[in-house]
Amino acid sequence: MAAMGPLGGDSYALRCVSDLPPPFRPVFGFRYFNSLQSECFPACYLSDVNMVVSAPTGSGKTALFELCILRLLSRFLTPDWRFSLVKGTLKTIYIAPMKALVQEKMRDWTAKLGTLGINCLEMTGDSEFYNKKAIHDSDLILTTPEKFDSMSRNGIRDGGLGFFSDIALVLIDEVHLLNDPRGASLEAVVSRIKMLSRLGHMRSSPLANVRFIAVSATISNAEDIAEWLLAPPEGLKRFGEEMRPVKLTTKVLGYAAAKNDFLFERAAKFHFW
Secondary structure, three states, X not given: OEEEOOOOOOXXXXXXXXXXXXXXXXXXXXXXXXXHHHHHHHHHHOOOOOEEEEOOOOOOHHHHHHHHHHHHHHHHEOOOOOEOOOOOOOEEEEEOOOHHHHHHXXXXXXXXXXXXXXXXXXXXXOOOOOOHHHHHHOOEEEEOHHHHHHHHHHHHHHOOOHHHHHEEEEEEOOHHHHHOOOHHHHHHHHHHHHHHHOOHHHOOOHHHHOEEEEEEOOOOOHHHHHHHOOOOHHHEEEOXXXXXXXXXXXXXXXXXXXXXXXXXHHHHHHHHO
């Protein structure tokens, strides 16, 4: 099936949810992936490359995360398509800048992935009711950069980083945070994971081949981030405004110059409100 972009751009061959193994199809509540998701499908689900995706808000980037999670979980599929999960042995870390976003994904993915037996664990300032066993038994950890940075630094001191060797996938939401004063925590977390993945005794662990997926609506230096995350050319995806589900209209309004800031504010309120 082919479809045209919202603004009449190049055609995309839409991928069907039935292209996924039967156990994974109920994760998605639709029949066809949209143009962006279909374009990214081979890199997300049919490969293990690191990815950086820049696409407008509302274009369907969450489904890309889900395809990458299912790619990891496909290691638990038997030849006859039965899903046999070994809990806690392949971990996904989801990192988002806001607790509200973490909690939203926690609700959504608990509902979507819970039927597969996936154990989701929220780690934010609002969730202190977890211990080492809960972390080790989890399959999907959802956290903020600051919380994961603090937890991993403290874990180095008390020996609580055993679960790091099981990290196989890192999902970074709103990666443009790197350009924010808070970006230091995210940079520290990713650098720490990369450093640990190179240690000799990690060679036989999932961490040695950890996969990074970073997305955002606003990445001005996507190539630099791709280089940092070791994403190959096929893993760098940039989409424009044509991927918005609802087209935005831009208008430029002109008015006479004001004599002072007070009059400027009055004029602005008159025009925009």
